[in-house]
Amino acid sequence: MYPIDLRSDTMTRPSAEMRRAMAEAEVGDDVFGEDPTVNRLEEKVADLLGKEAALFVASGTMANQVTIRSHTQPGDEIILHEDSHAYVYECGAPSALSGCSLKLLRGDRGLFDADAVRGAVRAKDSHFPRSRLVVIENTHNRGGGSIWPVERIAAIRQVADELDLRMHLDGARLMNACVATGLSPIDYTRYFDTVSMCFSKGLGAPVGSAVAGTRDTIARVHRFRKMFGGGMRQAGIIAAGALYALEHNVERLAEDHANAKRLAAGLAEMPGIMIDPGSVETNLVFFEVGSPFESADQFCTELHAEGVWMLPESARRARAVTHLDVSSDDVERAISIAARLVRSKR
Numbered sequence: 001m002y003p004i005d006l007r008s009d010t011m012t013r014p015s016a017e018m019r020r021a022m023a024e025a026e027v028g029d030d031v032f033g034e035d036p037t038v039n040r041l042e043e044k045v046a047d048l049l050g051k052e053a054a055l056f057v058a059s060g061t062m063a064n065q066v067t068i069r070s071h072t073q074p075g076d077e078i079i080l081h082e083d084s085h086a087y088v089y090e091c092g093a094p095s096a097l098s099g100c101s102l103k104l105l106r107g108d109r110g111l112f113d114a115d116a117v118r119g120a121v122r123a124k125d126s127h128f129p130r131s132r133l134v135v136i137e138n139t140h141n142r143g144g145g146s147i148w149p150v151e152r153i154a155a156i157r158q159v160a161d162e163l164d165l166r167m168h169l170d171g172a173r174l175m176n177a178c179v180a181t182g183l184s185p186i187d188y189t190r191y192f193d194t195v196s197m198c199f200s201k202g203l204g205a206p207v208g209s210a211v212a213g214t215r216d217t218i219a220r221v222h223r224f225r226k227m228f229g230g231g232m233r234q235a236g237i238i239a240a241g242a243l244y245a246l247e248h249n250v251e252r253l254a255e256d257h258a259n260a261k262r263l264a265a266g267l268a269e270m271p272g273i274m275i276d277p278g279s280v281e282t283n284l285v286f287f288e289v290g291s292p293f294e295s296a297d298q299f300c301t302e303l304h305a306e307g308v309w310m311l312p313e314s315a316r317r318a319r320a321v322t323h324l325d326v327s328s329d330d331v332e333r334a335i336s337i338a339a340r341l342v343r344s345k346r
Contacts, residue, residue, distance in 0.1 A: 003307045004330045004337075006263075009173075009256070009283060009323035012204040018244045025240035029233050030056070031226075037236030041243050042210065048246070049171075049195050050186035051212035055221050056239055060085070060172045062230050063196035063209040065093045068133065069228075070220040071166045071193070074099025077129040079120045083110050083142035085170060086135055097228065101129050109279075110143025114155035121163050134160055137170040138188060139177050142313075145260070145284030147177045150187055157191040167191065172198035172209070176282040179253040193217065202253050202283060203245035204324050207238050249324065256283040259322040259331045266335030270342045285320045286313065292345040303341055308334045 005011045014022070028034035038056050045054040057063050064086045068078065078094055080087060082104040086094065094100045103120045105112040122128040134156060138148040160167050169192040171177075171185075178185055189195045194213040199205035211221050225231060232238075264277040264285050275287035289296040296312035303310060310320045322331065 001307060001333075003309055004326060004334045005309045006320040006322065006326065006334065007309050007311045009201040009321045012200070012202070012323050012325050014204065014206050014241055017248075018204065018241050021244045022237050022240045025236040027234040027236035030235040031231045031233060035234065035236045035239070037243065038239040041239040044243065044246060045197070045210045046212050048185055049189045049197070049212040051189065051195065051214070053215045053218040054210050054212040055218050055225065056232075056235060056242070057209050057211060057225055058207065058230050058232070059200075060170075060196065060198040060209045061090045061093065062225070062228065063198070063211045064090060064135075064168070064170055065097055066221050066224040066228060066230070067168050067194045067196060067211050067213075068094055068100065068135075069098045069224040070217055071133045071168065072098050072100050073130075073132075075129055076132040077101045077103050077122060078133045078135060079103045079105065079117055079131060079165070080135040081105050081107060081110050081112055081137065081140070081143075083140070084135060084137050085141055085172065086137070088142065100132075103131070109146040110137060110140030111146060111148060111152065113152055114159045117156050117159050117165075118163070121165070131163070131165060134165050134167045135170060136167065136192075137172070139173045139282050139284070141173070141284065144279055144286045145173070145176065145282035147180060147281050148188070150183065153188065153191045166193045168193065169195040171195050173201060173282065175250050176202055176253050176257070179251065180257055180282050194221075199242035199245050202256055202323055203242075203249045205238070205241040205245040208242045210242075252324065253283070255328075256322040256324065256326075257281075259283075259326060259328055260285050260320075262328070263320060263322065263331050263335065266331075267338065270339055271346060272342060283322045285322070287318055287320075288316050289318055290316070292342075299341075303338060306337045306341060308337050
């Protein structure tokens with residue numbers, strides 16, 4: 001039997017139909033702005049997110065970092081959650097590439113509120129860095145795929161306007177939030193100066209993200225994409241995969257969410273596995289591993305040997321992610337294998 005890969009939704013592989021769209025894509029030189037497929041994708045993303053313009057970039061990390069650079073100057077400070085992708089998983093890039101310090105906020109499941117932002121803003125004094133940018137991640141990866149309430153975002157926007165802060169939405173999994181809540185992307189993005197979204201996670205494209213904002217901001221983002229080495233030539237080949245993903249793979253994210261909830265329910269029945277199935281809102285399943293396993297790493301290593309692949313996140317915390325290459329039957333098989341492993345240890 002083939003392995004069931006639940007390590008990440010980045011494990012998705014392009015379908016035959018997506019590969020065909022990519023192979024047949026009309027292309028040009030995107031550095032000259034002459035790739036028609038890239039241009040169509042950027043127009044579609046700008047319209048989807050309710051912004052004036054958009055820019056195709058190589059990855060979610062690049063999307064966040066060129067955007068941070070476009071909003072800030074060296075010496076500025078960025079306000080974000082301590083578990084944010086832009087802080088935890090992007091190699092210290094805000095400091096290395098933009099010369100910014102970070103003000104890290106705490107909050108349950110990756111969320112914080114307007115009062116926390118207000119309290120984090122520096123006084124306007126020459127001794128302090130300038131508070132400049134608030135970054136929100138929706139859905140929040142390390143928060144367990146948690147969804148930001150729109151009302152909380154709106155309240156933070158009010159504080160940002162009052163205190164002259166800009167706001168960026170790391171929307172790598174924004175479409176998961178939209179499918180889970182029934183809200184449109186614009187219901188979220190209207191509160192942000194810039195938005196990034198990823199095509200290579202649950203949407204199933206092999207590569208690529210995009211940033212959207214005003215034309216002036218995206219022109220600045222474009223400059224930093226070049227500075228960071230992100231200009232691509234006949235990029236329509238990969239942009240076609242992203243276009244296919246937006247046109248065919250959004251609504252089906254609901255299947256991933258249902259599979260994640262089923263997986264969580266199955267794990268919750270196993271001795272030594274601690275999870276509240278009600279906490280699973282989208283396609284990310286985080287759980288605690290206890291006795292008889294010494295660590296999450298041991299659990300994942302032994303489960304891997306049985307053909308189910310998950311990731312240890314910390315000493316006792318593990319993660320499983322559902323996606324379009326994992327069927328409901330795969331989830332049932334994964335539950336059966338994990339349950340058998342747990343029984344064998346007791």
